[in-house]
Amino acid sequence: MHVLSACPNLPEAAHTPLGSEVYRGLTARPKTLSPWLFYDARGSELFEQITELPEYYPTRTERSILSAHADQIVAAAAGCEELTMIELGAGTATKTGLLLKAAVRRQSEVTYHAIDVSGTALDEAKRRIEAELEGVAVVPRVGDYTQGLGQINADGQRRMVLYIGSSIGNFEPEDAVQLLRDIRKELRAGEKLLLGVDMVKDREILLKAYDDAAHVTAAFNKNALERINSELDADFNLNLFRHRARWNEECSRIEMHLESLIAQSVSIPALELEVKLQRGETIHTENSYKFRDEGVIGLLERADFHLSDHWTDEREWFGVYLATAW
Template identity: 85%
Template sequence: MYVLSCPHLPEGAQTPVGSEVYRGLTARPKMLSPWLFYDARGSDLFEQITELPEYYPTRTERSILSAHADQIVAAAAGCERLTMIELGAGTATKTGLLLKAAVRLQDEVTYHAIDVSRTALDEAKRRIEAELEGVAVVPRVGDYTEGLGRVEADGQRRMVLYIGSSIGNFEPEDALQLLRDIRRELKAGEKLLLGVDMIKNCEVLLRAYDDAAGVTAAFNKNVLARINRELGANFNLDLFRHRALWNEERSRIEMHLESRIAQRVVVPALELEVKLQRGETIHTENSYKFRDEGVIEMLERADFCLSDHWTDNCDWFGVYLATAW
């Protein structure tokens, strides 16, 4: 997380949330980082999104893991015992498939779950330890882009899970740098399991990010509700429209909040007045989609080599096992 540190800025802008909101709402064009989505309400809304009929990524990735979990874990472990670390774990609903496979292979496994949402991690720990004997859950609230090396494995091989296509929320160079940062924290021979959403028909993509029930719209607008609650802002959510669009040139879905009218919003904790024109947007998220050759090139540039790759019957989603070298 980026934190502004300037003595002339309001005190509220010195916190992670305040810093990100200040930076984003004073930028041109305006933007907000997608990690701001994930307060308790946002985490709950995202879990609802993953169950929507239009939202194919979660169920498609789950089907891949269900079919290949034993193969994935065996390939990752080799002749060693595994410790698993998940970045952006959320409630870890899909991860149980891999944890079950690890228990079948080695009787017990330690699972380090890292996420910005304490609520999601508490739910993951409660559910996994109740359902899966042999799994010890170690939750850590924080930014998963830092401090991976602090996770001790007691001599076991570590496998980092970065599933759910979260890599697509980063700009290409930032995604590459994240993979390089992960690689820097790993020893040669340790593993990365990467979940990636592939390029497909744009109508399928757009429906996934603008569902008929309006859950994604509520998820998007919740970032404004969070700013109201935590920073005292007066955003009127009814004066914003959720927009999702496919950017063909950059191979990404974009999510925006579009102002329905010309308006002014005050954010007292940041001593900030935000002016928006009618039709002006706040850019809240990108979700890049990939081709197979692009994923392999990105892994190789980050000093990983591809060990194996699994996909669904339609090639809508890919799960890549890579080895640090």
């Protein structure tokens, strides 16, 4: 999140993380909004619905990999030590329980630090995991990715950072490298990163995953506008925007856009901003990069990790990579 600091004449709301992102993105050409704007309480609920859709393969495919290999993953990560687990962008941590169960089988007790921007999702994760898994202590932390990562005391245990769900694909390539470098700086040599990555596959499979028949992804995309209405008193008419998913072959990414159906002007009073859109103009809300094996290894190596092991499904649609900090 970036906060505008060099424009003192802007209204106070423009100096908050939300206001700054909205002001920056909607005055840019082309217009953009960061995908973290999706994730208020409603957006988190919608994303959980997306993960259960028949078209949305990433969650169930990654879950199948973790289910098949959880004990092997935990053993490889721990070596001769015990693990403390830290998850970035934990959400409701529905898949993480598979790894936590494996850790409990191995070491009886495990501490799980769950970091996410949604306090609501973290509260649900803590209630469910501690009710279902005796031996797991959940420590929720509301924050943005690596914020406070280095302050987590593992009491001499080896830390494994989980960054699963292919969230790394939401970052531009150089930003993805920088994020992994930031994680690496907070780890000791020998500590681990578990990275979940969505792989390149047939274009139609990818497009259906981001443009489902039930239009849940469309509602999720439009939730960014609904949040701006709610928190910045804007007057976006959601019916005047259409969800668009595109496959960008050259960049190897799915793009999500909100297309204006008419020429229109939107008022955002809290930012003292009028946003004009032409018919057919889009607001680019998300990228989801898809990877090949060599690209993942190169990404890790540029961030001073080396690949220790990796696991995939039988169709090689998704990959889970265990990396070690040099």
